[in-house]
Structures are given as C-alpha cells and as structure tokens.
Amino acid sequence: xxxxxxxxxxxxxxxxxxxxxxxxxxxxxxxxxxxxxxxxxxxxxxxxxxxxxxxxxxxxxxxxxxxxxxxxxxxxxxxxxxxxxxxxxxxxxxxxxxxxxxxxxxxxxxxxxxxxxxx
Amino acid sequence: xxxxxxxxxxxxxxxxxxxxxxxxxxxxxxxxxxxxxxxxxxxxxxxxxxxxxxxxxxxxxxxxxxxxxxxxxxxxxxxxxxxxxxxxxxxxxxxxxxxxxxxxxxxxxxxxxxxxxxxxxxxxxxxxxxxxxxxxxxxxxxxxxxxxxxxxxxxxxxxxxxxxxxxxxxxxxxxxxxxxxxxxxxxxxxxxxxxxxxxxxxxxxxxxxxxxxxxxxxxxxxxxxxxxxxxxxxxxxxxxxxxxxxxxxxxxxxxxxxxxxxxxxxxxxxxxxxxxxxxxxxxxxxxxxxxxxxxxxxxxxxxxxxxxxxxxxxxxxxxxxxxxxxxxxxxxxxxxxxxxxxxxxxxxxxxxxxxxxxxxxxxxxxxxxxxxxxxxxxxxxxxxxxxxxxxxxxxxxxxxxxxxxxxxxxxxxxxxxxxxxxxxxxxxxxxxxxxxxxxxxxxxxxxxxxxxxxxxxxxxxxxxxxxxxxxxxxxxxxxxxxxxxxxxxxxxxxxxxxxxxxxxxxxxxxxxxxxxxxxxxxxxxxxxxxxxxxxxxxxxxxxxxxxxxxxxxxxxxxxxxxxxxxxxxxxxxxxxxxxxxxxxxxxxxxxxxxxxxxxxxxxxxxxxxxxxxxxxxxxxxxxxxxxxxxxxxxxxxxxxxxxxxxxxxxxxxxxxxxxxxxxxxxxxxxxxxxxxxxxxxxxxxxxxxxxxxxxxxxxxxxxxxxxxxxxxxx
Numbered sequence: 001x002x003x004x005x006x007x008x009x010x011x012x013x014x015x016x017x018x019x020x021x022x023x024x025x026x027x028x029x030x031x032x033x034x035x036x037x038x039x040x041x042x043x044x045x046x047x048x049x050x051x052x053x054x055x056x057x058x059x060x061x062x063x064x065x066x067x068x069x070x071x072x073x074x075x076x077x078x079x080x081x082x083x084x085x086x087x088x089x090x091x092x093x094x095x096x097x098x099x100x101x102x103x104x105x106x107x108x109x110x111x112x113x114x115x116x117x118x119x
Numbered sequence: 120x121x122x123x124x125x126x127x128x129x130x131x132x133x134x135x136x137x138x139x140x141x142x143x144x145x146x147x148x149x150x151x152x153x154x155x156x157x158x159x160x161x162x163x164x165x166x167x168x169x170x171x172x173x174x175x176x177x178x179x180x181x182x183x184x185x186x187x188x189x190x191x192x193x194x195x196x197x198x199x200x201x202x203x204x205x206x207x208x209x210x211x212x213x214x215x216x217x218x219x220x221x222x223x224x225x226x227x228x229x230x231x232x233x234x235x236x237x238x239x240x241x242x243x244x245x246x247x248x249x250x251x252x253x254x255x256x257x258x259x260x261x262x263x264x265x266x267x268x269x270x271x272x273x274x275x276x277x278x279x280x281x282x283x284x285x286x287x288x289x290x291x292x293x294x295x296x297x298x299x300x301x302x303x304x305x306x307x308x309x310x311x312x313x314x315x316x317x318x319x320x321x322x323x324x325x326x327x328x329x330x331x332x333x334x335x336x337x338x339x340x341x342x343x344x345x346x347x348x349x350x351x352x353x354x355x356x357x358x359x360x361x362x363x364x365x366x367x368x369x370x371x372x373x374x375x376x377x378x379x380x381x382x383x384x385x386x387x388x389x390x391x392x393x394x395x396x397x398x399x400x401x402x403x404x405x406x407x408x409x410x411x412x413x414x415x416x417x418x419x420x421x422x423x424x425x426x427x428x429x430x431x432x433x434x435x436x437x438x439x440x441x442x443x444x445x446x447x448x449x450x451x452x453x454x455x456x457x458x459x460x461x462x463x464x465x466x467x468x469x470x471x472x473x474x475x476x477x478x479x480x481x482x483x484x485x486x487x488x489x490x491x492x493x494x495x496x497x498x499x500x501x502x503x504x505x506x507x508x509x510x511x512x513x514x515x516x517x518x519x520x521x522x523x524x525x526x527x528x529x530x531x532x533x534x535x536x537x538x539x540x541x542x543x544x545x546x547x548x549x550x551x552x553x554x555x556x557x558x559x560x561x562x563x564x565x566x567x568x569x570x571x572x573x574x575x576x577x578x579x580x581x582x583x584x585x586x587x588x589x590x591x592x593x594x595x596x597x598x599x600x601x602x603x604x605x606x607x608x609x610x611x612x613x614x615x616x617x618x619x620x621x622x623x624x625x626x627x628x629x630x631x632x633x634x635x636x637x638x639x640x641x642x643x644x645x646x647x648x649x650x651x652x653x654x655x656x657x658x659x660x661x662x663x664x665x666x667x668x669x670x671x672x673x674x675x676x677x678x679x680x681x682x683x684x685x686x687x688x689x690x691x692x693x694x695x696x697x698x699x700x701x702x703x704x705x706x707x708x709x710x711x712x713x714x715x716x717x718x719x720x721x722x723x724x725x726x727x728x729x730x731x732x733x734x735x736x737x738x739x740x741x742x743x744x745x746x747x748x749x750x751x752x753x754x755x756x757x758x759x760x761x762x763x764x765x766x767x768x769x770x771x772x773x774x775x776x777x778x779x780x781x782x783x784x785x786x787x788x789x790x791x792x793x794x795x796x797x798x799x800x801x802x803x804x805x806x807x808x809x810x811x812x813x814x815x816x817x818x819x820x821x822x823x824x825x826x827x828x829x830x831x832x833x
Contacts, residue, residue, distance in 0.1 A: 054772075059642060059644065065686055086774070093711070093712065095731055096730075098739055099734060
C-alpha cells in the first residue's frame with residue numbers, strides 16, 4: 001500500500017498542510033481528520049502544499065470539496081500551491097481552477113491571505 | 120465307619136468343587152473376578168457344612184486357607200468398584216462408615232439372639248451352622264469393602280508408593296491370624312486365647328502390626344485436596360467412624376460374640392485388626408483434618424483461582440464476545456480476590472468506557488475510575504492497591520468503596536484500560552488477594568484483543584459483501600448490449616478493478632435520427648459510488664428525453680446532482696448526441712477525461728473547459744460550460760474513456776497517459792472499432808505488465824459510417 005502523510009505547520013494565522021505520497025479513497029480519512037482538527041481549532045485559513053504529493057484520486061479531491069465551504073463561510077479558504085503538472089492536470093480537468101485559487105509557491109498563497117486581511 | 124464317613128465327605132466335597140469349576144469356566148465375565156470369589160465362597164460353604172467344627176489342625180488349616188482365599192478373591196472383586204470412586208474420597212469414607220454401622224448392627228443383633236437362646240444351641244446344629252455361615256459371609260463382604268477403601272485411600276494422592284508398608288502390614292495380619300488359629304486348638308477354654316501377652320514373641324509381633332497399621336494410617340495426603348466444607352464434614356464423619364470402629368472391635372473381642380470365632384479364628388483376627396486399623400485411621404484423620412482446617416480457606420481460594428483460570432482459558436477459546444467474557448472475568452475477580460465489586464474500563468480517546476460492572480453502580484464506578492486516573496493513582500505496569508477511606512470525603516467520592524485494586528489491561532505493550540476490584544469493608548488488600556486481579560486483567564486484555572480481531576474480520580467480511588453488491592449494481596446499470604445503429608460502428612469495453620470504481624457508460628436512442636452517448640465516473644469507490652452511479656443513470660436517462668442539447672442537459676444534471684450528492688462526491692461526464700441527419704456530434708464535458716477525436720489521419724484531444732458535476736455551488740458551472748459540435752466525416756472515430764486507461768501505471772510508476780493512447784488509435788484507425796479497442800487494451804496490458812489494476816477501465820469507441828446512411832436511404 002502506498003503511504004500518505006500530512007505535515008502541518010502554522011505561518012501566522014495561516015495553516016500550511018504538506019501532503020505527501022498517495023491521496024486516495026483509503027488515505028483520504030487521514031486528511032479529513034486533519035481538516036476536522038483545523039475546524040475544531042477555528043483555523044479556517046489553509047494552504048495545501050502539494051510539492052510531495054505523488055497521486056490524487058477523486059476521493060482525495062472530495063476532501064477539499066467537503067471542507068472548502070466551511071472555510072469560506074468563516075472568512076477563510078483552502079488555497080493550493082506547488083502542484084506538479086500531472087497533479088495539476090487532474091485538478092484542471094475537473095475545473096478546480098475555476099473554483100479554487102492555485103499558486104506556484106507557498107509564500108504567494110500565504111501572502112494572498114494576509115493581503116485579504118489588510119483589505 | 121469313621122473312615123468311610125470322611126472318605127465320602129471328601130469325595131462329595133471334591134466332586135462338587137469340580138462341578139462348580141466347570142460352571143464358572145463357562146462364563147468368564149470381568150476377568151472372572153466375581154466367578155472366582157463365588158467359587159471359593161461356595162467351596163468354603165460346602166466345606167463348612169461337611170466339617171462344621173475345626174477339630175483337627177488339618178481341617179482347621181484347610182478352613183483358614185479357604186477363608187484367606189475367599190477374602191482375597193472378594194477383595195479383588197470389590198476393589199474395582201472402589202477405585203473409580205477415588206475422585207470423591209468423602210463418599211468412600213461414608214460408604215465404609217455405613218458398612219461399619221451394618222457390622223455393628225449384625226453383631227449386636229446376633230449376639231443378643233444367641234445370648235437369649237443360651238447355650239442350648241449346640242455348635243454342631245445345622246441351623247446354627249447355616250445361620251452363622253450366612254452372617255459370616257455378610258461380614259466378609261462388608262470387611263473386604265472396608266479394607267479395600269482403606270487400602271485405596273492409603274494409596275490415593277501419595278507421592279511415594281506406600282506399597283511396602285501396606286503389604287508388610289497385610290503379611291503381619293496373616294501371621295497374627297494364623298497364630299491365633301493354631302493357638303485356638305490348644306486353649307479353647309480361655310476366651311482370650313488369642314491375646315496371650317505372656318508370650319514375648321507374640322507381643323513383639325502384635326506391636327509391630329499395630330505400628331505398621333499406624334504408619335499406614337498416616338497416609339492421608341488426600342485430605343489436603345478437600346475444600347473447607349468437605350473438611351468439616353470429614354471431621355464429623357471421622358470421629359463417628361473412629362468410635363464405631365473401636366466399638367466393633369470391642370464387640371468382636373467380647374466373649375458374647377462367638378460366631379466368627381467358631382467359624383474361623385483367623386478371620387476373627389483379621390476382623391479385629393481391620394477394626395483397629397479403622398479406629399486408628401479415623402482418629403489420625405480426625406486430628407489431621409483438625410489441623411488442616413485453619414488453612415483450608417487459603418487452599419480453597421488457591422484452588423478456586425486455579426480452576427477459574429482454567430475455566431477462563433477454556434472460555435476464551437470458545438467465546439469471542441467481549442462483554443460476555445468481561446462479565447465472567449469481573450465475577451471471578453470478585454470471588455478470587457474476596458472483593459465486593461469489580462469492573463473494567465477501556466480507554467476511549469480522552470474518555471473511558473465502563474464494562475461488566477458488578478457489585479457497584481455505574482455512576483460510582485465511573486467517578487472512582489476517573490478520580491484514580493486523574494490523580495495518577497494507577498500504574499501501567501503493575502497491580503496497585505489503594506485505600507480510599509481517608510480521601511473519600513475530600514474528593515466527594517462514593518463512601519461505599521474503601522479499598523481498591525487496579526490492574527492494567529495491556530495489549531501489545533499499550534495500556535488499553537484497567538480492571539478494578541473494590542472492597543466496601545475496611546479489610547485491606549493483601550498480596551494474595553490483589554495478585555489474582557493482575558492475572559484476570561491479563562485475561563481481559565486478551566479478550567479485548569480477540570474481540571477487536573473478530574470485529575476486524577467481520578468488518579472485512581462485510582466489506583467484501585458490500586463489494587459484491589456494488590459490483591452487481593454496476594453490472595446491472597451498464598448496457599447489456601450496444602445499440603444497432605445505421606451510421607455508427609460501436610464498441611464498448613468495461614474491465615472492473617478489484618474495488619468498484621464507479622465507471623458508467625450508456626446509450627440513449629432519443630429518436631430515429633438521434634443517439635445520445637454518455638460516459639461518466641463517480642468519485643469515490645465501493646457501494647457509495649455504485650449507488651451514485653444508479654442515481655446518475657436515472658438522471659441522464661430521463662433528461663435525455665427533455666434536452667436535445669448537450670450543454671443544457673449537463674446544466675440540468677448538475678443542478679440536480681449538486682443538491683443530491685454529499686459534499687465530497689462529484690461526477691465527471693461527457694454527454695454527446697449524434698445527429699444522423701445533420702451528420703454532427705454535439706457534446707459537452709463535465710470535468711471528464713478528454714474526448715479523443717480521430718479524423719483525416721489526425722488525432723485531436725478535445726477538452727472544452729468546464730467544472731465537474733456537483734462540484735460547484737454557485738452558477739459558475741453554467742457560465743463556464745462550453746459545448747462543441749463536430750461535423751462528422753466517414754470513418755471518423757470518437758473515443759470515450761475513463762481515467763482507468765490513462766492512469767494505468769507500470770512498475771516504474773509511469774502512467775500510460777494520453778499520448779500512448781492517441782498513438783495506438785492513430786496506428787490502428789483503419790481497423791474495426793472492436794479491433795481498435797482490442798489493440799488499446801493489448802497496449803495497456805503490455806505497458807503495466809505485472810502491476811495490478813487500481814481503477815475500473817471503460818472504453819467506448821464510435822466510428823462514423825456515412826455510407827451506412829446512404830445504404831439506408833437507398
């Protein structure tokens with residue numbers, strides 16, 4: 001079985017999730033737990049760094065869909081960064097870029113949150 | 120005349136013995152033990168009738184030998200009934216007691232009868248001989264049984280074999296008996312002829328015999344294995360039996376009772392010695408039991424602990440239900456540790472679950488457990504004893520529990536919970552009471568682990584069933600055969616993965632000139648995906664009749680799906696309509712893999728922008744959705760597929776990808792659709808080699824045939 005892991009660290013008010021390995025129907029609950037924790041701790045500003053992600057399945061995508069609404073309702077968001085081309089293509093096919101913000105690197109994504117706060 | 124009488128008698132005796140031998144030889148049951156005994160007894164009986172008086176040494180010796188033989192034969196026979204009862208020594212003791220009482224009764228009654236009638240009845244009277252023989256046989260029966268019981272008890276649970284002492288004692292019995300028999304001839308006048316203490320040799324012999332009786336009486340190891348209750352009954356029974364034996368001894372000893380003495384002086388000796396043995400044996404038993412009594416409770420508890428451990432291990436291999444087992448565990452814990460209450464807690468995150476609460480209310484048990492946890496009064500490695508008497512009030516704990524033992528439930532070196540045993544009295548837990556709690560905690564831990572494993576295997580079984588069901592749903596939803604179309608050659612292929620993936624394709628014949636085709640992939644896997652698939656089929660088949668434009672249809676489908684799907688589910692789809700009159704293919708893509716269009720030696724990857732169905736909650740879907748319309752030429756090919764194809768991965772983790780797929784299509788475009796589909800699969804299989812298929816693979820190929828249309832018009 002391919003492995004999956006989520007690393008979490010905070011940058012100011014923004015939580016950065018580093019997803020690693022294979023995100024599919026079997027490993028998705030792990031990511032769900034992380035999101036549940038974030039919501040419990042009222043951390044609604046999330047940046048997901050895909051730098052170390054090898055594969056994402058439809059069930060993996062479903063996790064972001066399940067939580068994005070809650071984040072947005074609480075003045076937060078889920079933003080994506082550092083996607084490899086093949087992973088981005090999967091998002092792209094589904095039209096995610098129309099619904100989510102994608103960034104080249106983590107800093108950019110975090111800055112976007114901070115900017116929004118200033119405005 | 121005298122000689123004649125004896126000759127006749129001997130002849131009758133021998134011939135009758137012969138005939139009995141013949142009869143008994145015919146039936147050989149249970150090794151002939153009973154037959155032997157009966158044979159010798161009958162022989163003895165006949166001998167007794169012929170020679171009622173022991174007048175000469177020869178007659179007497181034959182008489183005594185027959186007596187010994189019959190005693191031996193009966194002993195052998197009786198012993199097979201006594202032996203199996205050894206597991207319940209108390210009942211053997213009681214049996215021998217009843218027989219002792221019977222002996223007492225017979226001796227009392229007969230001596231009373233004969234003292235009434237005085238000496239008028241002569242010893243040679245035939246009635247007297249018959250009666251006395253009968254009495255003697257009953258007494259022999261009782262005697263052999265009693266003796267057999269003593270012998271078996273003496274050997275029971277003995278670590279060293281006491282054979283030597285016992286056999287020596289038996290030999291001494293025989294010597295004493297024979298001596299008495301010889302002397303009886305000389306001193307018939309004296310009532311006490313057999314106890315001639317003036318003879319030094321006799322005194323030595325007799326005291327040695329008594330000493331051996333005493334030594335054999337000390338073999339009472341079996342007493343230790345009785346429980347307290349049995350020991351108390353044995354105490355009472357042994358004192359009664361001891362007294363009874365001494366009374367019987369003195370009755371036989373007394374001058375009033377002459378039946379046995381007249382029958383055989385040796386038998387009388389054996390009888391009185393056995394009674395002495397009984398008297399000494401039960402006196403010894405009485406005192407030893409008395410000394411054992413104070414420790415009886417401890418031994419009882421130890422043996423109870425042992426049996427409950429045994430019972431539990433047996434139960435563990437048969438019962439897997441944790442609740443059922445834990446109840447047995449707390450119940451035995453209470454018994455073995457002398458507690459009033461016991462319960463089990465299982466850690467559940469930051470909280471605890473209480474199980475099998477016995478002898479205490481759930482609220483109290485909960486309160487105490489939580490207090491002990493929060494105040495760090497538990498250990499993950501050893502059994503801990505706590506006295507709550509002084510802190511009950513301070514922490515408003517339930518007053519009832521004064522002392523408490525806790526033991527950890529450890530599974531794979533991880534603490535999973537605790538077993539508690541509590542006393543409502545001030546009696547502090549000593550080590551022998553608290554130790555077993557640890558043992559039972561270990562049992563509880565194993566039970567917990569078993570239950571978990573069972574649950575997992577049940578869950579696995581459930582998942583497998585679910586999988587089968589999902590697969591069945593999927594097969595029923597997919598079209599059974601491709602439509603027969605005038606302008607289209609159609610090939611479709613569906614290869615399921617181990618786990619249901621949620622692939623779906625279908626054809627809808629809208630009217631004579633229009634055929635709709637759909638390919639879709641539901642997010643997620645398993646039964647949920649299968650049911651969403653069924654839902655999707657329903658939506659598309661009904662919408663296909665209402666909307667003749669692919670964009671409008673997808674917009675309608677999206678608005679239905681986004682309200683019906685769970686947040687994390689979505690559907691990707693391509694929906695297209697062939698128009699046979701206009702020779703067009705109008706399609707829209709809802710987040711699905713690209714559509715590959717082959718026309719005039721060129722492969723096109725068509726990816727009109729859009730969002731997946733059920734992804735968006737605003738109206739972005741409608742605003743961004745684009746439809747495409749293709750003007751179809753003869754032999755144009757449209758390929759629809761799910762990501763199972765392009766995501767097929769080989770051992771080097773490379774994906775098959777779109778380029779390889781397009782290459783295969785291009786190279787084989789001249790073939791029929793079935794052949795092209797075979798080529799595609801052949802290439803995919805060669806590419807992945809030994810890697811397993813993760814996702815369903817669905818492939819639909821459609822080849823436009825203009826000439827078919829022309830043919831149709833002609």
